[in-house]
Amino acid sequence: MLSDAMDFIEPPERSVMIGTGKGGVGKSTIAAHKAAWHAARGERTLLVCVTSQDDDDLGIERFNRGIHPEGPSVLNGQGLYRSVHDRVPLLPVREVRPNLDVVPGGEAVGELLTLLTARMAVEGVQVVQSLARALAPIARWYDQIVFDSAPEQDSLEQLTLAATRWLFVPTRSDDTSIRGMRRIARNFKLVRRQLNPALSVAGACLYGSNPNARQLHEEVRGDVFGVLGQHTPMLHTVVGYREMPAVNARKKGLTFGEYAALLPTSAKSYDVAAGRATRADVVPESIAPLAAEMDRLNAEIDAHCRKASLS
Ligand SMILES: Nc1ncnc2c1ncn2[C@@H]1O[C@H](COP(=O)(O)OP(=O)(O)OP(=O)(O)O)[C@@H](O)[C@H]1O
Ligand SMILES: [Mg+2]
Structure with missing residues (x-):
């Protein structure tokens, strides 16, 4: 999509894109949890999902x-598409959690590709700043802005990279994931x-x-x-592979922490065997370490971004 040089738009100071070129590595999960993590600390947070698949981790x-917002639905990427199409500010769903607003992703985000390609012929490279x-008119309302991003899609990746200050x-560990980083x-x-000369790798x-x-x-x-350079901050926290609690939490529209908080109310396997409960009523014990690791990861990303901002 890029060809000519042009004017810069300063990205918001505390904005981070979760991105890598490979699908299914955990981008949307991390983005939703990072946004919820900041919001839970009292920071006004915006999550922008530049993805054509709406995972709905937060149950919107x-x-x-x-x-x-009043008017036509912003779900399924339609709000994001309309903002770019009509050249108007983003319209988030507000207070998805206290302090957390979200611009939902979904199918309509995929349609941006046709729109941007058509505009490119007339407007040139500035369409990448769409x-x-x-975002610019609403960015000052937020202390933190987190972007979820689409894999294997150069145009959408560039669109998001042009709007963020940090990339995480x-x-x-597999080879295709490493190739996706390229x-x-x-x-x-x-x-x-x-x-976007202000763009930096957060880690x-x-x-x-x-x-x-x-x-x-x-x-x-x-x-x-x-791939990313010798000075890339490589975080110590590794979030483990725990499929059952991760998938269940998403189905319920709960963050790992929210799901873990339901552990004391969980049905037991003997309740399921006796027909008093279903499998869906059992909260897996492994949600507790998963929630703790995700919390640690977010604290570590935040500490790196803050340190890097000062240097
Ligand atoms: N720690 C984990 N352990 C096991 N599975 C996980 C974990 N975290 C997330 N998942 C599951 O892995 C799948 C992929 O995660 P996710 O959707 O976050 O990846 P993604 O990089 O956003 O994918 P895409 O590129 O398709 O947008 C989902 O089903 C999610 O629920
Ligand atoms: Mg995703």
């Missing part, structure tokens, strides 16, 4: 969370050089792995340095 659509422009890269690294360099982490597999972590660390 399925459980009707938040205060929806999201940054739609989660990865899994895509984001390429787009990062293009956008920083042509549109990278290994996600969904065995926290005790130290040898493997060292290898991934070497791969990350190879």
Whole structure:
């Protein structure tokens, strides 16, 4: 999408994109939890989901969370699409949790590609700043802005990179995940050089792995340095692979912490065996370590961003 040089739009001071070129590594999960983490600390937070798949981790659509703007629906990426199409400010769903507003992703975000390609012919490279422009009028209301991003889609990656100050890269340990990092690294360099010189790497982490597999972590660390540069902050926290609690929490529209808080009320397997409860009523014990690791990861990302902002 990029070709010519042009004017810069200063990204919000505390904005971070969770991105990597590979699908299914945990971007949306981390983005939703990072946004909820800041909001829970009293910071006014905005989550912008630049994804054509709406995972609804926070239960906005399925459980009707938040205060929806008047007028046409903003669900399923429609609000984000309209803002870019009509060149008007983003319209979030407010108070999805206390202090947390969300611009939901979904199918309509995918339609941005056709719109941007058509505009590119007339307007040139500035179409890559469409999201940054739609965000600018509302950005000052927020202490924190978190972007979820789409995989394997250069145009959407560039659109988001042009609107954020920081990029945080989660990865899994397999080769395709490492190769996916190369895509984001390429787009990062293009956008920083042509549109957003304030863009920096906040760090990278290994996600969904065995926290005790130290040898493997060292290898991934070497791969990350190879792709993103020797000075990339590689976080120590590794969030473990715990599929059942992660998938259940998303189905219920709850963060890991919220789901873990239901542990004392969980049905037991003998209740299920006796027909007094269903499997869905059993909260897996492994949600507790998963919630704790996610909390630690967010604290570590935040500490890195703050330290890097001061240097
Ligand atoms: N710690 C975890 N352990 C196991 N599974 C997890 C964990 N965290 C998230 N998941 C599950 O892994 C799947 C992929 O996660 P997620 O949707 O966050 O990845 P993504 O990078 O956003 O994917 P996409 O590229 O498709 O947008 C989801 O089903 C999610 O519930
Ligand atoms: Mg996702």
